[in-house]
Amino acid sequence: MNKAAIVGVGHSKFGVRRDASLRELAFEAVRECLSDANLSLSEIDASVTGVCISELAREVNPSFPIADYIGMNPKPDFRVASACATGSAAIRTAWMGISSGLYDVVLVIGAEKMTESPTPVVTEVMGRGGDVQWEYAYGTTFPGYYAMMANRHMHEFGTTHEQLAMVAVKNHRNALDNPYAQFRKEINVEKVLGSPMVAYPLTLFDCCPLTDGAAAVILASEEKARKITDTPIWLVGLGLATDSHTLSNRETLVGIPASTIAFKQASKMAKVTHKDIDVVEVHDCFTIAEIMAYEDLGFCEKGEGGKLIEEGVTEIGGEIPVNTDGGLKAKGHPVGATGVSQTVEITKQLRGEAGKRQVEGAEVGLSHNVGSSGQSVFVHIYRR
Amino acid sequence: MNKAAIVGVGHSKFGVRRDASLRELAFEAVRECLSDANLSLSEIDASVTGVCISELAREVNPSFPIADYIGMNPKPDFRVASACATGSAAIRTAWMGISSGLYDVVLVIGAEKMTESPTPVVTEVMGRGGDVQWEYAYGTTFPGYYAMMANRHMHEFGTTHEQLAMVAVKNHRNALDNPYAQFRKEINVEKVLGSPMVAYPLTLFDCCPLTDGAAAVILASEEKARKITDTPIWLVGLGLATDSHTLSNRETLVGIPASTIAFKQASKMAKVTHKDIDVVEVHDCFTIAEIMAYEDLGFCEKGEGGKLIEEGVTEIGGEIPVNTDGGLKAKGHPVGATGVSQTVEITKQLRGEAGKRQVEGAEVGLSHNVGSSGQSVFVHIYRR
Numbered sequence: 154m155n156k157a158a159i160v161g162v163g164h165s166k167f168g169v170r171r172d173a174s175l176r177e178l179a180f181e182a183v184r185e186c187l188s189d190a191n192l193s194l195s196e197i198d199a200s201v202t203g204v205c206i207s208e209l210a211r212e213v214n215p216s217f218p219i220a221d222y223i224g225m226n227p228k229p230d231f232r233v234a235s236a237c238a239t240g241s242a243a244i245r246t247a248w249m250g251i252s253s254g255l256y257d258v259v260l261v262i263g264a265e266k267m268t269e270s271p272t273p274v275v276t277e278v279m280g281r282g283g284d285v286q287w288e289y290a291y292g293t294t295f296p297g298y299y300a301m302m303a304n305r306h307m308h309e310f311g312t313t314h315e316q317l318a319m320v321a322v323k324n325h326r327n328a329l330d331n332p333y334a335q336f337r338k339e340i341n342v343e344k345v346l347g348s349p350m351v352a353y354p355l356t357l358f359d360c361c362p363l364t365d366g367a368a369a370v371i372l373a374s375e376e377k378a379r380k381i382t383d384t385p386i387w388l389v390g391l392g393l394a395t396d397s398h399t400l401s402n403r404e405t406l407v408g409i410p411a412s413t414i415a416f417k418q419a420s421k422m423a424k425v426t427h428k429d430i431d432v433v434e435v436h437d438c439f440t441i442a443e444i445m446a447y448e449d450l451g452f453c454e455k456g457e458g459g460k461l462i463e464e465g466v467t468e469i470g471g472e473i474p475v476n477t478d479g480g481l482k483a484k485g486h487p488v489g490a491t492g493v494s495q496t497v498e499i500t501k502q503l504r505g506e507a508g509k510r511q512v513e514g515a516e517v518g519l520s521h522n523v524g525s526s527g528q529s530v531f532v533h534i535y536r537r
Numbered sequence: 538m539n540k541a542a543i544v545g546v547g548h549s550k551f552g553v554r555r556d557a558s559l560r561e562l563a564f565e566a567v568r569e570c571l572s573d574a575n576l577s578l579s580e581i582d583a584s585v586t587g588v589c590i591s592e593l594a595r596e597v598n599p600s601f602p603i604a605d606y607i608g609m610n611p612k613p614d615f616r617v618a619s620a621c622a623t624g625s626a627a628i629r630t631a632w633m634g635i636s637s638g639l640y641d642v643v644l645v646i647g648a649e650k651m652t653e654s655p656t657p658v659v660t661e662v663m664g665r666g667g668d669v670q671w672e673y674a675y676g677t678t679f680p681g682y683y684a685m686m687a688n689r690h691m692h693e694f695g696t697t698h699e700q701l702a703m704v705a706v707k708n709h710r711n712a713l714d715n716p717y718a719q720f721r722k723e724i725n726v727e728k729v730l731g732s733p734m735v736a737y738p739l740t741l742f743d744c745c746p747l748t749d750g751a752a753a754v755i756l757a758s759e760e761k762a763r764k765i766t767d768t769p770i771w772l773v774g775l776g777l778a779t780d781s782h783t784l785s786n787r788e789t790l791v792g793i794p795a796s797t798i799a800f801k802q803a804s805k806m807a808k809v810t811h812k813d814i815d816v817v818e819v820h821d822c823f824t825i826a827e828i829m830a831y832e833d834l835g836f837c838e839k840g841e842g843g844k845l846i847e848e849g850v851t852e853i854g855g856e857i858p859v860n861t862d863g864g865l866k867a868k869g870h871p872v873g874a875t876g877v878s879q880t881v882e883i884t885k886q887l888r889g890e891a892g893k894r895q896v897e898g899a900e901v902g903l904s905h906n907v908g909s910s911g912q913s914v915f916v917h918i919y920r921r
Contacts, residue, residue, distance in 0.1 A: 154638040174670070199777075205598070213666040214589070214620040221668075221782040227798050231626040231776035231913060235615040236598040241616040246630060253636035254538040255775065282597040286558070291646075393583075393613035398605040414611050421782055466870040477899070528601040529615060 157251040158378035159535070160258075161190025161371035162497040167485035168335040175210050175266040176222035178367040182492035183223045183262060184514035186369035190260070190381055195409075197371070199229035199250060203243035205236060205488040208278045209270050209317035219262060222468055234409075237438065238281045238351050238524035240368065240492025241531035250389055250510040254383025256382075257374045263493030264367035275363055282400040282525040290383055296439065298400055298526040302438035303441035305406040307354065309456065312355050314380065317440035318345035321358050321482055324437060328479025330509040335364050335485030336508075346438075349409035359440040364485030368493035370500065386500045388532030392416055403405065409442075409527035410450035416532050418521070423534035425452055430534075431515035432502045433473060434495035436523035437480040446521055447475070452533070467518045469510055477502060477510045504537040541635040542762035542769035543919070544642075545574025545755035546881040551766035552719040554749035559650040560592050560606035564593035567607050567646060567873075570753035572737030574765055576642070581755070583613035583634060584644040587627035589620060589872040592662045593654050603646060613640075620666045622908035623647065624752065624876025625915035631756045632772055634740065641758045648751035659747055665757040666909040675745055680744055680823065682784055682910040684736035687825035689790040691738065693840065698738050700843035701824040702729035705742050706868055707852055708821060712863025714799040714893040718746050719869030720722065728823075742823040748869030770884045774807025774918030776800055780911050787817035791840075793911035794825075796833035798914050803903070807918035811835055814918075815855060815899035817888045818879035820907040821864040831859070834916070853894055859885060861894045864911075875914065887921040 163179045173181065187194060188450035202216035210217060216232035227528065236240040240263035246257040267275055308314045322342055328334035342383075345358040371381075378385040392415030397403050404410055413512025435450070437443035444458035452473055453461045461467055467475035478484050478498040481491060499518035501507045518535045544768045547570025549562045558563065563586075571578060576631035586600035595603060600616035619626040631643040651659055664678035675730075706726055711720035729742040755765075762769040776799030781787050790795055804810065819834070821827035828842035836857055837845045845851055851859035862868050862882040864874060883902035885891045902919045 168721070208597075210666060211669050212565075213592075213662060214618060214909065215665075216618075217620070217779075217782045217909060218668060218670070220779050221786075221912075226780050227795055231617060231619040231622075231781050231908075233602075233615060233617045233630075234598060235600070238615075244567070245615075246617075249637045249685070250632035252638065253633045255633060255636070256719060261739045278597060281595060284602060284603075285595050286602070393615070394611045395601075395604050395614050396602045396610050402605075411611055460867070524615075525598065525601060528598070528605075 155252045155254060156375040157248050157372050157388060158376055158387045159370050159496065160373045160378050160381040160385055160499045161186045162316050163369040163498045164333045164494060164497050166333055167364050167366035167369040167487060174216045175215060175264055177392045178266065179219040179262050179264040180223050180364060182367040187370055190371045192381065194224050196258060197327045198256040199259045200225050200262060201243045202230055203233050203234065203239040203489045203493065204232060205234055205239040205242040205265055206278055207269055208274065214326060218392065219264060224433040231462055233527045235362035236524035237488045238492055238522040238531050239489040239528050241522035241533065244492060244496055244533065245393060245531060249375050249392060251372055255513060257377045259372045260369050261372065261493055263437055265361040265487035265489040267487060268365050268366050270311055287381040287399050288417055291435065294376045296352040299439040300355050301400065302406050306441060307508055309407055312459040316343055316345060316463055317359055317444065317469045318342040320437060320443045320461045321345050321466065322482060324476050324480040325480040326485035327477050327510055330480045331484060334483055335362055336483045350492055355439055361438050361481040361486040364487040366487035366490050368490045368497050370493055370496050377413065384504045386503045387536045389536045390419035392419030392532035395529050396530055400526055408445050408449045409523060409530060411527055411530035413496065415530045416450045419532040419534045425517055425534060430519050432477060432512045432518045433475045434498055434520040435475055437482045437519055438486060450521060453459060469512060474512045477512060492522040495522060499535050503535055538637045539638060540759040540771060541632050541756050542771045543668055543754050543761050543880065543884045544578065544757045544765040544769055545570045545575055548717045548885045549560040549751040549883050550717055551748050551750035551871060555748060559599060559648055560602045561844065562650065562749060563603045563646050563648040564607050566751040566753040570755055574755045576755065578608050578767065580642060581644045582640040582642050584609050584646060585627045585630045586614055586616050587618065587623040587873045588616060588620055589623040589646040589649055589801055590662055592740040593651055593659065603648060610900040614664050615832060617771050619913045621872045622681050622876055622906040622915050625906035625917065625919040626878060628777055628880055628917065629777060629915060632775060635758050641761045643756045645754050645756065645877055647874035649750045649871035649873040651747040651871060652709040652749050660855050662696055671783050680736040680739055681827055683738045683823040684889040685784065686790050686910060687738055690825060693791055696843040698730060699726055700847055701743055701769035701828065703846045704821060704824040704827045708860050708866040712867035712892055715862045715868060718863045718867055719746055720867045739823055742841045745822045745865040750871035750874050752874045754877055754880050768888045770887045771920045772917060773920045774803035779913050781907035782912055783824065791909060792829050792833045793914060795914035796830060796905060799914045800834045802862030803916040803918045809901055809918060813901045814903050816861060816883060816896045816902045817859045818882055818904040819859055820905055821860055821866045822870060834905060853896060858896045861891065861896060877905040880907060883919050887919055
């Protein structure tokens with residue numbers, strides 16, 4: 154397996170972006186990414202584009218207008234998707250392209266435009282990320298799936314809504330220092346508990362927002378990477394596991410089993426253990442998702458996630474900082490972009506370029522990206 | 538670049554499949570594929586799933602229910618797409634996975650369920666494969682795009698509707714001997730010319746049908762392939778090129794430039810020239826598309842495609858047999874499955890297992906799969 158490294162990163166402003174179409178958001182991230190890598194588009198061999206929801210893009214194949222608009226034609230490009238883990242699927246594909254020797258330098262684009270359609274339409278379409286035949290048909294939407302997990306987690310382990318709320322508080326605080334974040338406003342536990350109920354126990358501030366945005370990274374082969382940059386960030390571990398499309402067929406409601414499997418694959422490939430990992434991005438689409446991720450990824454025992462956030466372990470400055478960029482919760486969650494955005498943050502952390510949210514001396518990072526309610530989980534491990 | 542070979546193929550019956558859902562169609566193809574390779578699912582490392590139109594699947598991420606239903610969980614799987622070339626994108630991805638060393642044995646699934654939704658909805662959704670901002674908005678649907686190309690081709694080169702019709706006649710004749718084909722009925726030139734007008738000059742019989750169906754192949758690393766089968770079919774050349782999302786920005790209307798570029802990449806990688814190639818699958822979504830493919834792939838000069846079909850060169854028994862399985866035109870075109878189905882046919886031809894439609898002594902084959910109206914083109918070259 155030939156090595157591949159991240160040699161450039163770019164990010165659009167996340168938020169309600171009435172000023173930019175899908176293709177324009179992608180361009181915003183790509184332009185910054187090329188500039189960061191000090192490359193021109195002519196030096197890129199191919200691209201891989203992650204857009205999750207063609208229904209919202211109103212294009213059958215949303216990678217076509219993006220590749221066209223940013224100027225990739227006639228170079229190779231296609232679309233990959235894995236629901237909310239679409240961005241990580243794109244990065245995995247680019248890694249395979251480079252490691253196989255087919256490409257030397259690959260641009261990865263993740264983008265989504267979610268706020269243009271009426272919210273009920275988006276909620277319906279997103280709900281169709283669950284099983285349309287057996288679960289969605291009975292009224293489940295995304296907050297419902299995660300609310301079921303939260304209720305069971307509280308029941309089995311005594312996890313409290315206050316602990317869930319602390320995830321939101323931490324991630325909003327981290328986003329204060331991320332200029333790309335959708336929400337840059339400090340909140341407190343009372344604010345979360347007192348916000349409108351979405352699906353018991355999850356209130357509005359337990360849920361990530363709908364977001365427009367894009368992120369981009371450039372991966373390169375070892376030879377090219379060393380020419381392009383003095384600080385290549387090596388993608389050294391890849392994990393991908395899948396699970397039942399219906400929640401009712403999973404072995405547990407208090408975790409996402411595919412996270413554990415994907416972590417094992419990635420850590421084995423990267424030859425790292427938990428104590429080697431300095432900075433982590435997890436998929437906090439709802440506060441309970443971050444608590445479960447702590448446990449499923451093995452940063453604490455099952456059921457101890459609430460305590461981990463309470464004790465400040467996952468704060469910047471804590472033992473294992475999580476979602477230093479604000480996470481899906483406060484940075485925003487343009488679904489096709491999220492996995493790529495996580496890679497952008499880890500790359501900046503490992504380069505030492507994360508500014509006020511820098512984790513001192515970070516050498517190994519991990520990103521964790523969940524498709525739908527756990528149908529797919531991608532874990533990537535990165536090394537300076 | 539490590540080698541990869543096709544070691545198993547499977548195919549569902551194509552057609553109006555009211556008896557089977559998307560996941561059931563996929564299973565039908567996968568079951569046959571595993572049986573063909575004499576493998577159990579436990580011997581598969583990962584899968585790649587191509588489904589093009591989530592709007593018709595009514596699932597945001599249609600690979601989830603498929604992976605679940607066929608029993609892939611918890612193994613790696615994600616979705617790839619490139620409009621009507623989705624199946625070939627899946628094969629390219631599987632090749633990269635194996636060549637990189639990440640996987641040894643990969644299942645590729647292509648599937649689409651198109652006849653369940655009302656035809657006007659399908660026509661609208663398919664039309665959105667064109668540029669929604671600049672062209673679809675003015676009323677273009679797929680037959681319209683290809684009709685414009687046909688008109689220009691007739692104008693510039695004197696190509697006749699009779700010549701276009703001969704493509705349909707040939708492909709219907711070839712489909713007679715393909716038990717998986719949607720249409721197994723001989724037609725003649727008069728039938729094509731006299732069928733209802735869809736978009737001048739294209740009549741109903743110039744157009745491929747809407748189809749439900751699935752196809753599957755298994756790719757394996759060199760070491761595994763030699764253990765699994767005595768007749769591995771090596772995927773030796775890969776080409777992928779893209780072009781403008783709008784037809785109006787293309788350099789020509791009488792061809793699909795990305796086909797020529799993709800052919801050059803694939804033939805260079807495979808170290809073959811036209812005279813080495815024994816059997817070809819091209820993307821004949823409309824009869825004019827097959828004529829243009831002859832030219833764009835270099836099997837004749839630009840403008841000579843009409844003559845090629847007239848002279849019988851592309852018939853089984855001719856110098857360069859094209860669409861021996863009936864092509865999209867008569868076999869049917871379940872968009873996500875088509876690229877995989879092409880690979881199934883070439884594999885059977887190179888194994889010498891194509892029955893009555895066998896091209897004698899075929900050693901090298903090529904498949905050509907077009908996304909939308911030429912926004913992407915994949916070319917694969919295979920060797921016995």
